[in-house]
Amino acid sequence: xxxxxxxxxxxxxxxxxxxxxxxxxxxxxxxxxxxxxxxxxxxxxxxxxxxxxxxxxxxxxxxxxxxxxxxxxxxxxxxxxxxxxxxxxxxxxxxxxxxxxxxxxxxxxxxxxxxxxxxxxxxxxxxxxxxxxxxxxxxxxxxxxxxxxxxxxxxxxxxxxxxxxxxxxxxxxxxxxxxxxxxxxxxxxxxxxxxxxxxxxxxxxxxxxxxxxxxx
Numbered sequence: 001x002x003x004x005x006x007x008x009x010x011x012x013x014x015x016x017x018x019x020x021x022x023x024x025x026x027x028x029x030x031x032x033x034x035x036x037x038x039x040x041x042x043x044x045x046x047x048x049x050x051x052x053x054x055x056x057x058x059x060x061x062x063x064x065x066x067x068x069x070x071x072x073x074x075x076x077x078x079x080x081x082x083x084x085x086x087x088x089x090x091x092x093x094x095x096x097x098x099x100x101x102x103x104x105x106x107x108x109x110x111x112x113x114x115x116x117x118x119x120x121x122x123x124x125x126x127x128x129x130x131x132x133x134x135x136x137x138x139x140x141x142x143x144x145x146x147x148x149x150x151x152x153x154x155x156x157x158x159x160x161x162x163x164x165x166x167x168x169x170x171x172x173x174x175x176x177x178x179x180x181x182x183x184x185x186x187x188x189x190x191x192x193x194x195x196x197x198x199x200x201x202x203x204x205x206x207x208x209x210x211x212x213x214x215x216x
Contacts, residue, residue, distance in 0.1 A: 009116030023102035034072035039134040041074040045126035047087035058154045075103035183213035
């Protein structure tokens with residue numbers, strides 16, 4: 001049986017691996033990029049391809065929503081800076097949509113390998129559709145992976161970012177399908193006194209002491 005080289009992938013909770021790269025907005029260094037902001041870094045397989053064009057257009061059309069959430073977009077594919085610029089210009093000419101955020105030119109695959117975006121059973125030369133949510137402390141908080149032939153869901157990407165920020169701000173957890181404005185889950189009690197106080201609190205929506213929801 002042929003052995004395959006394992007791809008090293010950063011994990012949730014890791015500090016985002018540092019790198020320097022050329023982008024459509026100039027040179028960046030991850031450790032210095034978008035300080036005090038969240039970063040949504042996403043890879044696409046290739047410029048001038050159909051699914052990628054729909055996805056990048058989706059990010060571009062909703063860029064203001066990410067900006068309003070104190071988040072910076074950062075794209076990537078294994079293409080040259082010249083291919084990136086040509087693709088951005090082409091899409092703007094044909095559709096009026098402008099990819100006004102940095103796109104990493106990862107021709108040497110350095111960043112793709114560093115972040116586990118190259119997955120050999122899918123492709124050895126194209127990055128899968130990965131999304132990394134990186135907080136202002138440069139810690140990776142959530143990772144999504146999609147195959148080459150399935151586009152991402154922009155509503156879910158934005159929902160996930162809002163959920164992470166809500167959980168941080170209010171020290172709560174979020175239930176299945178949570179959306180802003182819906183009830184959140186309180187941390188489970190850790191002492192008998194906390195459990196009794198929880199059960200006596202009629203302002204909460206309780207299934208039992210371990211599962212209680214409240215409105216923010």
